[in-house]
Amino acid sequence: MQHILDAILAGDTSSEDFAALDLPDSYRAVTVHRDEVDMFDGLASREKDPRRSLHVEDVALPELGPGEALVVVMASAINYNTVWTSIFEPVSTFGFLERYGRLSPLSARHDLPYHVVGSDLSGVVLATGAGVHSWKPGQEVVAHCLSVELEQPDGHNDTMLDPEQRIWGFETNFGGLAHIALVKSNQLMPKPAHLTWEEAASPGLVNSTAYRQLVSRNGAGMKQGDNVLVWGASGGLGGFATQYALNGGATPVCVVSNEEKAGICRAMGAELIINRSEADFRFWKDEHTQDPKEWRRLGAMIRELTGGEDVDIVFEHPGRETFGASVYAARKGGTIVTCASTSGYMHSYDNRYLWMNLKTIVGSHFANYRESYEANRLVAKAMIHPTLSRVYRLDDVGQAALDVHQNKHQGKVGVLCLAPEEGLGVRDHALRATHETAINRFRGV
DSSP: OHHHHHHHHHSOOOHHHHHTSOOOSEEEEEEEEGGGTTTTTTOOGGGOOHHHHOEEEEEEOOOOOTTEEEEEEEEEEEOHHHHHHHHTOSSOTHHHHHHHHTTOTTGGGGOOSEEEOOSOEEEEEEEEOTTOOSOOTTOEEEEOOEEOOOOSGGGGTOGGGOTTOEETTTTSSSOSSBSEEEEEGGGEEEOOTTSOHHHHHTTHHHHHHHIIIIISTTTTOOOTTOEEEEETTTSHHHHHHHHHHHHTTOEEEEEESSHHHHHHHHHHTOOEEEEHHHHTOOOBSSSSOBOHHHHHHHHHHHHHHHTSOOEEEEEEOSOTTTHHHHHHHEEEEEEEEEOOOTTOSOOOOOHHHHHTTTOEEEEOOSOOHHHHHHHHHHHHTTSSOOOEEEEEEGGGHHHHHHHHHTTOOSSEEEEESSOSSTTOOOOOHHHHHHHHHHHHHHTTO
16 A cells, blocks of 8 residues: 555655556455444443444455446545444444345445444545546545435435445445545545545535535525524534524524533534533433423524524434424424434424424435535535544544444544545645635634
């Protein structure tokens, strides 16, 4: 891999020279193992330690198929699906790989005793398969995580509806937490030239998810003047939602867990903040019973901040813990748009507040290629800014996943893969200055 890294760092290697580089037989990758899926049996979720299940090891380079590309991964990032994979919840991802492996002889490559994880990357195209014309070896790219077959009609209006839609690195193999990744060519997008490798890798999944969930007509269709309740408003997903609300002429009502995170939201330009720790909301009386008085207290706090208005949109991703409150808090005719459910999938709410007030629940899952491209374009124009709380080495990915699992992060957690150090990969230094001004403002510098 050193000769490939040298070619990237040289900065003047031609596409032809890059294409002529010898491909390695194997590469370094983060994996989980099929024979360890029962290792956490009997433990509560919070007690399951990704450092035990995530392995950093050499794996064989997969065969390159038609419409695919091999990408040298300079940096990646941790998403909550990496945590789920590492603790084998809600199910082991090997079931996904087995089903995908039955689809075709080409997809059978993915059904292995190990799973290379990771749904983000920034890097350089190493090689392309037959039928790939838009991307060449040597091009600097980022990848979004939508993998589709597009052999059925359902996927051709919105690719997220394709019957064979999968999340790369979670429901497919050969993901981005590695030195090399295998992607479909229609996952590739230009790397924002003003960002470092680790910054460019970080927004892929969460930025596109937030764009579809909040901005796209497939999600909430946010418009100017909307009030938007954003749970976890300084985090990886919520931080992008907060930026989209501010950029789109809406007013975010930011819910955070401490004053430090509130400061991040204020630095983004948000003014309406609810600190959950100070408010001490107890939406659940016990494991089975919610407290509507607490929903009403949240609603009153929102109206106090907005001058008497309820929120038009609730940007919902915690799931079980907050969903009942979210349904209550949306205005009459409002929208609750939901994904992820990081606190639990089994949602409970009082349907009277939904049906009698004509509210809408919209399920949202990642983004199609067009939505991902638009979200990446806004990052490339330095209109949306990715924020990293910390960057780890590939060998320390277990600790990185544990920090996300225990919610010790703010913004995204990045991972250096083949990049030897932080800070590399910036090409547009003028636009970089704009980005750094925004990030320093977010950090209170």
